[in-house]
Amino acid sequence: MKNKNYLDYIPRINQKWKETDKGNIELAIENKGLCNRLTQKLLCKPQISYISLDKYGSSVWKNINGKNTVYDIGQQLQKKYKDAGVELYERLTKFIGILEMNRYIIITNKRFKNRK
Template sequence: MNKSNKQISRKNNQENLLNKIPVLNEDIQWKSDDDGKVTVYIENSGFYNRLAQKLFKKPRLTQIHLDDIGSFIWLCIDGKRDIMDIGRLLEKRYKEKANPLYERLAKYIQMLEGYRFISFI
């Protein structure tokens, strides 16, 4: 595949992603504080994690604190909005701070999916 075909393929993948509707994984625990900052809690389970908890006093739950933009995106994921809609809301709220908008949003959504924090309907 030559360079222009790769660019077209990447663009098509991004366009397809923008039409998808993300939903939060119901098994993931999270909370939002009064400022809208989201904290995601991940349970450290499995043999090696239990061993580390006992031997090295590692926590049972890992806390992931999302930044302003990450928290905003997380709270926009409601199972009704597609990625394009979330991008519009992000642009309206954060303006230039969110740019390059759809490239960053697509990468963030792919990361959330990779960690199984979200899926698509």
């Protein structure tokens, strides 16, 4: 994450999700793997867990379309939330990094987006 300039990268959604009645995003996370299957059977844990994003996270998610760079998303957030502050891009890149680390999104390099 230290060597990446997230502002030039393009995130793409890699997760099932839905928009709630309140306009927030809810991610549906499938609990896979042997350990998860065991806890599902033994402890009645669900096959799918849901993660609800707050209004800021939901705004970021809604701007992830496979075309907008992280910089573009930040610009949209600045327009929508006038009080975003000077730390907007620092927080945005951290959030994008967390989404990528958990494989909720995939990040591609802007320079190579038109290559096949």
